[in-house]
Amino acid sequence: MGKTYIFGHKNPDTDSITSSLVMADFERKLGNAEAKACRLGNVNKETEYVLNYLKIEAPELIENVEDGANVILVDHNSPSESIDNLNNVNILKVVDHHKLALETAYPLFYRAEPVGCTETVMYKLYKENGFTIDKTIASLMLSAIISDTLLLKSPTTTEDDKKAVEELSKISGINAESYGLEMLKAGTDLSSFSIDEILHLDAKKIDFKNVKAIVNQVNTADISDVMKMKKDLEDRMNEIIAEENLDLFMLLITDIVNSNSQVIALGKSASLVEKSYGVKLENNTALLKGVVSRKKQVVPIMTENA
Amino acid sequence: MGKTYIFGHKNPDTDSITSSLVMADFERKLGNAEAKACRLGNVNKETEYVLNYLKIEAPELIENVEDGANVILVDHNSPSESIDNLNNVNILKVVDHHKLALETAYPLFYRAEPVGCTETVMYKLYKENGFTIDKTIASLMLSAIISDTLLLKSPTTTEDDKKAVEELSKISGINAESYGLEMLKAGTDLSSFSIDEILHLDAKKIDFKNVKAIVNQVNTADISDVMKMKKDLEDRMNEIIAEENLDLFMLLITDIVNSNSQVIALGKSASLVEKSYGVKLENNTALLKGVVSRKKQVVPIMTENA
Numbered sequence: 001m002g003k004t005y006i007f008g009h010k011n012p013d014t015d016s017i018t019s020s021l022v023m024a025d026f027e028r029k030l031g032n033a034e035a036k037a038c039r040l041g042n043v044n045k046e047t048e049y050v051l052n053y054l055k056i057e058a059p060e061l062i063e064n065v066e067d068g069a070n071v072i073l074v075d076h077n078s079p080s081e082s083i084d085n086l087n088n089v090n091i092l093k094v095v096d097h098h099k100l101a102l103e104t105a106y107p108l109f110y111r112a113e114p115v116g117c118t119e120t121v122m123y124k125l126y127k128e129n130g131f132t133i134d135k136t137i138a139s140l141m142l143s144a145i146i147s148d149t150l151l152l153k154s155p156t157t158t159e160d161d162k163k164a165v166e167e168l169s170k171i172s173g174i175n176a177e178s179y180g181l182e183m184l185k186a187g188t189d190l191s192s193f194s195i196d197e198i199l200h201l202d203a204k205k206i207d208f209k210n211v212k213a214i215v216n217q218v219n220t221a222d223i224s225d226v227m228k229m230k231k232d233l234e235d236r237m238n239e240i241i242a243e244e245n246l247d248l249f250m251l252l253i254t255d256i257v258n259s260n261s262q263v264i265a266l267g268k269s270a271s272l273v274e275k276s277y278g279v280k281l282e283n284n285t286a287l288l289k290g291v292v293s294r295k296k297q298v299v300p301i302m303t304e305n306a
Numbered sequence: 307m308g309k310t311y312i313f314g315h316k317n318p319d320t321d322s323i324t325s326s327l328v329m330a331d332f333e334r335k336l337g338n339a340e341a342k343a344c345r346l347g348n349v350n351k352e353t354e355y356v357l358n359y360l361k362i363e364a365p366e367l368i369e370n371v372e373d374g375a376n377v378i379l380v381d382h383n384s385p386s387e388s389i390d391n392l393n394n395v396n397i398l399k400v401v402d403h404h405k406l407a408l409e410t411a412y413p414l415f416y417r418a419e420p421v422g423c424t425e426t427v428m429y430k431l432y433k434e435n436g437f438t439i440d441k442t443i444a445s446l447m448l449s450a451i452i453s454d455t456l457l458l459k460s461p462t463t464t465e466d467d468k469k470a471v472e473e474l475s476k477i478s479g480i481n482a483e484s485y486g487l488e489m490l491k492a493g494t495d496l497s498s499f500s501i502d503e504i505l506h507l508d509a510k511k512i513d514f515k516n517v518k519a520i521v522n523q524v525n526t527a528d529i530s531d532v533m534k535m536k537k538d539l540e541d542r543m544n545e546i547i548a549e550e551n552l553d554l555f556m557l558l559i560t561d562i563v564n565s566n567s568q569v570i571a572l573g574k575s576a577s578l579v580e581k582s583y584g585v586k587l588e589n590n591t592a593l594l595k596g597v598v599s600r601k602k603q604v605v606p607i608m609t610e611n612a
Contacts, residue, residue, distance in 0.1 A: 099413050104406045105609055107420040107601070114413040128434040295413070303411055
């Protein structure tokens with residue numbers, strides 16, 4: 001069927017990168033020999049740790065695909081997180097675990113489940129098709145599930161995720177707990193990033209009804225480390241608010257060890273954070289106890305209160 | 307988890323009715339004891355034939371479900387074809403074979419494939435879960451696949467549909483060819499319908515870009531039978547165009563034996579039919595050779611040319 005480009009979302013995380021690699025393997029097993037794993041952005045440090053550990057190469061960086069090309073989307077379906085000409089390509093498949101945000105003019109293969117990670121869905125697809133999951137594929141899947149569920153502690157975690165981690169640990173021979181903590185910690189190293197880069201590490205544009213927002217999430221093993229940069233972060237956040245005409249910029253600094261997030265909220269709709277979580281912002285910041293999941297603990301609550 | 311309402315689209319066809327019944331069985335097998343098959347409109351004559359043949363009752367007619375209710379959508383995902391308060395209910399699952407038209411604020415189980423019939427996807431779900439398909443369930447699935455694919459002759463037909471029909475014929479003991487033709491013919495009996503009812507039998511509101519249209523499809527074993535009513539049909543079509551402020555009303559009279567459609571096209575955008583199919587409308591009508599599928603042979607072509 002000609003080349004098929006497989007990619008996760010812009011600003012790729014470990015799930016997006018590994019899912020494109022795993023999906024390419026899956027497609028080859030289905031007989032689609034020209035399935036090609038791609039990525040829409042730089043590999044982050046957490047994912048770099050995974051790829052180095054497994055001694056495999058990152059998918060190729062692609063900026064554009066030609067109109068009419070065959071594509072498969074993994075770990076996203078929202079056009080705002082995808083290639084710019086998504087409306088002009090032929091989407092063959094979507095495998096995802098996010099809310100629905102895609103309209104098409106044609107039917108396609110669409111598989112989404114409300115689980116913690118796209119790789120948990122991929123794991124089920126391998127099982128359903130009777131395909132063998134080799135050690136590398138298992139390691140990639142395992143890494144992504146640990147990443148997205150913060151070692152199965154995020155409220156997005158489901159029984160399916162736990163079951164997958166258990167079996168994938170066995171196949172890969174990887175101890176999920178110790179490997180996972182090292183991997184997550186590798187992702188919290190901000191030393192080489194500028195303030196601007198930190199603010200774009202995992203930034204998503206989200207509309208809470210009429211509130212135009214960016215929610216950026218930064219994982220850390222120690223919130224106070226990141227809060228040392230608060231003044232500089234706020235200055236740049238205010239610039240981005242002006243540049244992009246935002247109503248709200250939320251920076252979630254997520255403590256992956258204790259499962260809390262410190263939020264810095266700026267913009268004219270910052271009080272929506274106070275209303276949504278029953279907290280008082282002091283100097284633009286508050287601790288959101290137990291909040292670690294943007295998808296489950298930010299988007300629905302902020303949308304409801306907007 | 308409390309009651310779960312399962313329903314197909316408004317103006318239900320055999321796929322929508324049987325898929326709600328089959329999905330209720332599937333959910334009960336998954337442990338969801340309160341899954342309830344429903345329908346959003348009257349049972350058509352083809353479906354009546356199926357239910358009478360199998361001696362089973364139609365799903366309950368529901369007009370509304372309470373806000374916050376758990377629902378499962380089968381054979382549709384477009385809000386315009388669903389319950390009016392779709393935005394205020396909790397969609398647990400979608401199983402479908404149409405283009406994507408649904409946005410949600412939350413992740414959900416979504417399973418769609420570009421196959422001829424929702425029941426082909428249901429068939430795969432039973433297989434994947436290792437569930438037994440009993441004789442009644444097999445008969446329901448088989449009936450819907452025959453209906454949607456016009457006995458595997460529609461261009462929407464895939465290898466998956468053919469494989470399902472083969473196995474479902476064995477399980478049900480039903481001869482697909484002879485049973486299918488009787489069933490399809492039962493659906494073409496227009497004797498008890500008023501002109502207005504005929505024009506609403508399988509009417510879908512579709513926007514071809516900016517062209518606001520209704521496309522109604524009527525199956526027949528003899529096009530000339532329906533064309534005898536042309537004058538009356540046109541008069542009522544023109545009234546509906548005025549009432550609903552339409553740009554186009556297409557009536558497809560589909561010959562299920564020879565796989566052609568006679569189209570009657572009215573409204574200020576009627577020439578879009580000429581442009582899309584390279585035909586000349588004479589007295590508002592033309593033969594569209596080989597056209598039997600609204601989804602595959604009308605929506606994409608008309609959208610492209612609009």
